[in-house]
Amino acid sequence: MNDASSLLKEFETEYVPQINATLQHLNEGWIDQSILQSAMTYSVDAGGKRLRPLLTLAVLKTYGVQLTEGQLMAASALELLHTYSLIHDDLPAMDNDDLRRGVATNHVKFGAGMATLAGDGLLTLAFEWLSNADIPATQQLSLVRALSHAAGPAGMVAGQAQDISSEHHQLNIDELAKLHRQKTGALLHYAVEAGCIMADVNEEERQDLLKFADQFGLAYQIYDDLLDVTSTAQQLGKKTHKDAGEEKNTYPGLFGVEGTKQRLKRVVESAESQLKDLNQITGRDYRLLNAFCSYFKIKE
Template structure:
């Protein structure tokens, strides 16, 4: 589909995201077996198991399946990337960062507990992500490759947060280029990582991994443009987090730089590019195509 033909009512979101349940089960067992202070474990569980799209772990599993792999092979990597994503949300919400009180329709972790616990729980989720990979993936070469993907993406994500909140761009860097650097790092890095880790867990060939990477780069940027659009078109109640936050903080956004209509046109272009990247993967990549179409029209 192209040119805005995607229909919201066509999506069976529960089916598309069904791997999320298996990822949560794997993560729950992993966390239950890991000795740590009770209050720290409770804080991590609050951040990890709260409501959420689980997009990154689902992409890990769906990309594994798209290249012929089994869901079970992808679960440790899927849990690991969700731990990193949740750490980033907990730290982003802190008073020193975005200073948010609401996340996924609930109090942010530092409001639910306190700032010290939120900082330490985020720290712990970072290290636990790599424990999950090391303990869950028996093949040493694959474990190293997956850990390398995730560590690189985590650093890139943090770089994106710097670009967004503590920028040090050259004076002649145009706003559109600054915006792309922010989004390709802050949001795109983990989405790209999810797809590449999934491909590796499924035994992808170099060509298949390249296809998944191109898909991820398109949907990663598209996802953030949609986030920017939702921030200016939806209410706090609809989003489950504070609306208009970026504009209020003077941050660069696609609607702010390009306008709403041009931003929507860019979403359509990126959606088509993502579909094109999957052309050689055939029917096994259909869930990835549907996830792309859903992400292009999501409303929160």
């Protein structure tokens, strides 16, 4: 394990339990229907990397912010919204998946109707958490505005719609990059933006950090596409080799496995370079954020 991987592992070991403890607040009166509560908590408790709230917390730590319960709640709200997107993505009318994070998908466990409502509940509850988090009201408003844009019809939902409408139709590289920027990149962009908002990062540095976030988000989707054709369901906790069968637009479909690996390598290097340039300008230590790039393990 290299230094970056060790740094990321240490950060995860410290903060994933705190995120999970915050998510357990779902059992404290936020949901007023027992089956719905079971369905919502089922998918939240199924695990996951907690990558998005971790990115938010990493920005706060990078800028020397002492973490508060309110900031943890605001950061964890993104995990609620991300989980909603997975539940809906797995539905029979969408990808019709029966395995997610190594367990049965929500609609397999609770039925499509209840799964739809569980996703609806997590989506709306995310914004309730942001508006109830013990942080300044100006930050609450900025977070709500940014998350609604990232998750809505100009962001993630637009990407999902494009993904569906482009099945059986080959997109070019620019079109594919836009699809991924919305479908996957928008929430990762927001994760870094949320940290910038709560850390009160100045506008110039914020824009540079968001450029890193966008490169990281693109790398994340390319890597996910790659894993779909190079990994097993047991390794990923979800079905693999589905994209090609459904004629979805992916990087391996456009460039092949080796071409995709090379493209991923260049995008990761671009993300790292963005932080290196920012370090030279500000003198700030961005090693923690850079460590997130160690997530992408490219086998030659």
